[in-house]
Amino acid sequence: MSFAALFMLLIIAQTSQGLTWFNAHRRCPKGWSWFSGHCYFFSKEKATIKDAITKCAYAVEGGRLAEVGGPREDKWLKLQIKIRGMNRVWMGASDISDEGKFLKLSNAKSIKYTNWGKGQPDDYKTEDCVELLDRGTWNDRNCVYKDFFICEQA
Incomplete structure (x- = not known):
């Protein structure tokens, strides 16, 4: 399994919301922290x-x-x-x-x-x-x- 595929599985496994976590994290303004x-x-x-x-x-x-x-x-x-x-x-x-x-x-x-x-x-x-x-x-x-x-x- 490639690193990219493993990374995506890890993200999906760590949240019940799937890729929502990844997308929400990327939308935080610079200098802001993401949580839940x-x-x-x-x-x-x-x-x-x-x-x-x-x-x-x-x-x-x-x-x-x-x-x-x-x-x-x-x-x-x-x-x-x-x-x-x-x-x-x-x-x-x-x-x-x-x-x-x-x-x-x-x-x-x-x-x-x-x-x-x-x-x-x-x-x-x-x-x-x-x-x-x-x-x-x-x-x-x-x-x-x-x-x-x-x-x-x-």
Whole structure:
């Protein structure tokens, strides 16, 4: 079997989506990372959540702050921020419109998966935005602070 044929079989075997994985990976913009059908950009600068939302939207068509859909994605993002030396990053969720009811920033739908740290969310000093900490848990934080951020493109 040729190397090319073996390579294609390996790609097909490693994903239930077949060549979709290969094509999705090739569509990520330069400087972005691929994971499970999505492209991610990890900022090198800190910004308020408002500025982070704007930067993600302008970075690429369909860009938004990362919205964690499940434990696998959450674990991968935690690993990525640890590798990059980021201690906290903004995520695309907030309860600013209704205290205690966290919604996705992209479409105002309820978030289904959460990974809050012990005692969180606590709304200490009006904390309405969500950040991922390098220890892997989530925290609510005042939206005016500057954090690193992760952009996502589906």
